[in-house]
Amino acid sequence: MEIMAKPLTKNIRLDRAFATLADYESTGGYQGLRKTISQLQPKDVQQWVKDAGLRGRGGAGFGTGLKWSLVPVDDLSQTRYLVANADEMEPGTFKDRMLLEQDPHQLIEGMIIAAYAIQAQKAYIFLRGEYHVAKFRLEQALLEAKSKGYLGEHVLDSEFSLDIVLHTGAGRYICGEETALLNALEGKRATPRAKPPFPLVSGLWGKPTVVNNVETLCNVPHILHYGVEWYQGLARGVDKGTKLFGASGRVKSPGLWELPMGTPIREIIEQHAGGMRDGCTLRGFLPGGASTDFLLPEHLDVVMDFEAVAKAGSRMGTGVIIVLDDKTCPVRMVLNLEQFFAQESCGWCTPCRDGLPWTVTLLKDIIAGKGRIEDLDTLAGLTRMLGPGNTFCALAPGAVEPLQSALKYFRADFERYIAMERA
Amino acid sequence: MNEPIFEGLSLAEIREINAEMSHYENKTAVSIEALKIVQKHRRWVSDQCLIAVAELLDISAEQLEGVATFYNLIYRQPVGKTVIHYCNSVTCWMLGSDQVGESLCRHLNVELGEMSADGEYTVLPIVCLGACDHAPVVMVGNELKFDINEDAVNEIFGR
Numbered sequence: 001m002e003i004m005a006k007p008l009t010k011n012i013r014l015d016r017a018f019a020t021l022a023d024y025e026s027t028g029g030y031q032g033l034r035k036t037i038s039q040l041q042p043k044d045v046q047q048w049v050k051d052a053g054l055r056g057r058g059g060a061g062f063g064t065g066l067k068w069s070l071v072p073v074d075d076l077s078q079t080r081y082l083v084a085n086a087d088e089m090e091p092g093t094f095k096d097r098m099l100l101e102q103d104p105h106q107l108i109e110g111m112i113i114a115a116y117a118i119q120a121q122k123a124y125i126f127l128r129g130e131y132h133v134a135k136f137r138l139e140q141a142l143l144e145a146k147s148k149g150y151l152g153e154h155v156l157d158s159e160f161s162l163d164i165v166l167h168t169g170a171g172r173y174i175c176g177e178e179t180a181l182l183n184a185l186e187g188k189r190a191t192p193r194a195k196p197p198f199p200l201v202s203g204l205w206g207k208p209t210v211v212n213n214v215e216t217l218c219n220v221p222h223i224l225h226y227g228v229e230w231y232q233g234l235a236r237g238v239d240k241g242t243k244l245f246g247a248s249g250r251v252k253s254p255g256l257w258e259l260p261m262g263t264p265i266r267e268i269i270e271q272h273a274g275g276m277r278d279g280c281t282l283r284g285f286l287p288g289g290a291s292t293d294f295l296l297p298e299h300l301d302v303v304m305d306f307e308a309v310a311k312a313g314s315r316m317g318t319g320v321i322i323v324l325d326d327k328t329c330p331v332r333m334v335l336n337l338e339q340f341f342a343q344e345s346c347g348w349c350t351p352c353r354d355g356l357p358w359t360v361t362l363l364k365d366i367i368a369g370k371g372r373i374e375d376l377d378t379l380a381g382l383t384r385m386l387g388p389g390n391t392f393c394a395l396a397p398g399a400v401e402p403l404q405s406a407l408k409y410f411r412a413d414f415e416r417y418i419a420m421e422r423a
Numbered sequence: 424m425n426e427p428i429f430e431g432l433s434l435a436e437i438r439e440i441n442a443e444m445s446h447y448e449n450k451t452a453v454s455i456e457a458l459k460i461v462q463k464h465r466r467w468v469s470d471q472c473l474i475a476v477a478e479l480l481d482i483s484a485e486q487l488e489g490v491a492t493f494y495n496l497i498y499r500q501p502v503g504k505t506v507i508h509y510c511n512s513v514t515c516w517m518l519g520s521d522q523v524g525e526s527l528c529r530h531l532n533v534e535l536g537e538m539s540a541d542g543e544y545t546v547l548p549i550v551c552l553g554a555c556d557h558a559p560v561v562m563v564g565n566e567l568k569f570d571i572n573e574d575a576v577n578e579i580f581g582r
Contacts, residue, residue, distance in 0.1 A: 091512035091551040129459075129496045130508075130552055132565040165446045170455050170494030173550060187447070187454035187480075189493045205448045248514040248555035255556045290513055290551075322555070328517050336516045340550060346493075 005234070007222040008215070008242060009258040011103045018137050021144040024105040030150055032224035036113050037158045042073070045117035045224065052223045052231040053240030058085060058176070058213030059288065059317045060394075061239075061306040064220075070200045071118045071208045081209040082115040082123040083185070084217055087175045089128060091290035091340055092322035095244040095256055096214040100127070100134035103218075104141035108164065110217030112151060113224055115162050118210050123164045126181055129171050138166050173344035177393050178211040179203075180346065191348040192393035215244060237262020237305040245304060247273035249323030250280045256320070262308075266300035268321060280325040284409060288317020290337050291398025293405035294324070313405065330410040331417060334403055335363040341399035352396035355386045359403060371418045380407055431475035436464055440479060450480040454490045458497050467498040495549065502545040503538045507579070508562040509571075512551035515559040519572075523559050524548060526576045 010027055011019035024030070036045055050065025071080060084107060088096040099107060107125070115123050127135055142164055145151040153161045172190050174180045179193035182204050203209025219241055223231045232240050239261040245268050246256040252274030259268070265287065269275065276282050284294045287304070293314035295302065302312045309316040324330060342356035359382050365371050383404035386396040407414065432440075443456045457476045461468050468476075468491055477484040491497045498506075507527055511520045524535065527546045531539040538545050554560045557569030563579055 088553050089551060092514050092555050094553040094555050097553040130562060170459060171496040172494050187452040189489050248558060249517055322513055333513065336513050340512055344550065
C-alpha cells in the first residue's frame with residue numbers, strides 16, 4: 001500500500017539508514033528501468049512522462065517530458081548530457097537531502113531512464129559540497145548499480161551505455177540556477193549564462209544538456225514502472241503525482257512528508273506539522289522556500305498546486321514551508337533573507353549586485369531606528385527594479401518576492417520601527 | 424610525507440588532481456575539484472598552491488583565483504583543523520543561530536573566520552544546510568549536528 005501511495009519515500013526509514021541495492025530492488029526498484037530498456041523507445045519514455053504530467057520539482061515547475069522532448073536527437077553521434085541538480089540550497093528547503101541520503105538508487109534509476117529518454121551518454125550529479133553523507137552513499141550506490149549492470153557499458157545488456165559522474169560543489173546558492181550550474185561543472189565561476197541558447201540545445205561544453213532536480217528524477221522510475229494512469233491518480237488537485245512537502249519554524253513537529261499534489265496548506269501545517277508550538281500564533285508563511293512571497297493565515301486553504309499557489313500571490317517553489325510566528329519580527333526576517341540573497345548574488349548583473357545590498361542597508365536602517373517613511377517607497381521601487389525581466393537570472397526576482405509581500409502584508413511592522421525613531 | 428615535486432604541490436595532490444581529469448572534457452573543469460583536493464591535504468589554499476594548480480591545469484592564476492574566491496567552501500586563508508560552519512539562514516536564524524554563532528566564538532575566544540589559538544578550530548557562518556526541521560544546525564568538519572543549543576555547543580568542545 002505504501003509503495004503505491006508514497007512511491008518516493010517508501011524506502012525511507014526513521015533511523016535514517018539508507019536503502020541498499022537489495023532493499024531498493026525488493027520494493028520494485030529498477031523495474032521501471034528494465035521495462036524502459038526492454039520495451040520502450042526514447043520517444044515513448046518522453047511521451048509517458050509528458051502524459052503523466054510530471055512537472056519539475058526544483059521550483060519552476062516546467063514540464064519534464066516536454067523538456068526532454070526539446071533536446072535535438074537527430075544526430076545520434078552527438079554528445080548529450082544529463083545533469084541531476086542536487087545543489088539544494090534554497091533556505092528553508094531540506095527535501096532532496098533526504099532522497100539523496102536515504103534512497104540513492106531511486107535517483108540513479110531515474111537518471112538512467114532520463115538519460116535513455118534523451119540518449120545521453122554521460123550524466124553528472126551536481127551535489128552540494130556540504131552534503132557529505134549523501135556523497136558517501138551515492139558513491140556506494142553508483143558502484144552497486146555498476147556491478148549489477150544497471151549502469152556503465154551496455155545497460156542491462158542493451159545498446160545503451162551510460163556513465164554517471166558524481167561532482168561535488170564548493171558552495172554557492174547560484175549553482176542551483178541551471179546555466180550557472182553548468183559553468184560550475186566546467187570549473188568556472190558560477191555566473192548564469194544568457195538564454196537563448198537554452199541548455200537543451202547548447203549546455204555543458206556547448207552540447208545539448210538536460211538539467212533536472214533530484215526529486216523530479218526520483219518520480220521517473222515509478223511512472224515507468226506503474227504507468228501514467230496510476231501516477232495521475234495519486235494527486236488530489238490539478239498537478240499530478242505526489243510531492244515532498246515540509247514545514248520548519250515554530251511548529252510542533254517540523255518535518256517532511258510525501259503527500260498528494262493538491263494537498264491543502266492547512267493540512268500540512270496543522271496536521272502533519274502538528275500546528276504551532278504552544279504560545280505561538282501563525283502570522284504567515286513562505287510556501288516554498290526563501291524566494292517565495294509571504295502568504296497569510298487566510299491562505300491556509302490554498303492547495304499545493306503550481307497554479308493554485310500562484311493565484312494566491314506566491315509560488316509553490318520547493319513545497320517546503322517556512323512558518324512565520326508572532327514571536328518573530330517579519331522585518332528582521334526579511335532582513336535575514338535579503339542578506340542571504342545579497343551575499344549569494346553572483347555579481348554578474350548590476351541590478352542584483354547593487355540592488356540587493358541596497359535593500360539590506362535600508363532594512364538595517366529601519367530596524368536601527370534610522371528609517372524614514374520614504375524608505376518604504378524606495379524598497380517597493382527596488383522590488384520592481386529587481387523584478388522579472390530586469391536581471392540575467394531568477395535570483396533577484398526571487399529575492400524580492402518575500403520583500404514585496406512583506407511590505408504589503410506587514411507594513412505596520414515596518415512603520416512601527418519608523419515611528420519609534422520619531423518618538 | 425609527500426614529496427613536493429610540482430612547485431608547491433605534493434605528488435599525492437598531483438595524482439589525485441590528474442585522476443579527476445578523466446571525468447571531464449577539459450582540464451579547466453577540474454578547477455574546483457583541484458582546489459578541494461589541495462584543501463583536503465593542507466586545509467586551505469595558499470597563493471603558492473593556487474599558482475601551482477593553475478599551472479597544472481593550464482589556466483591563468485587570475486582565472487583560478489576568480490574561481491577560488493567565488494565559492495564558500497574554498498578557503499584562501501588558514502583555517503583550523505576543524506571548521507565549524509553554523510547555518511545562519513532563515514529557519515536557523517529564527518530559532519537562534521545568532522546566539523549559536525556567538526556561543527561558538529565565545530568558547531574559542533575568536534572572531535568569525537579567525538583560527539583558535541591552538542589551531543584546532545575556525546568558526547564560519549554558512550547558508551542553509553538543508554536540515555531546517557532540526558534548526559538550528561551546525562556542521563562540525565563534515566558532520567552535521569542537529570537542534571543546537573548551549574549544551575550542544577559545550578558537547579562539541581567536550582565540555
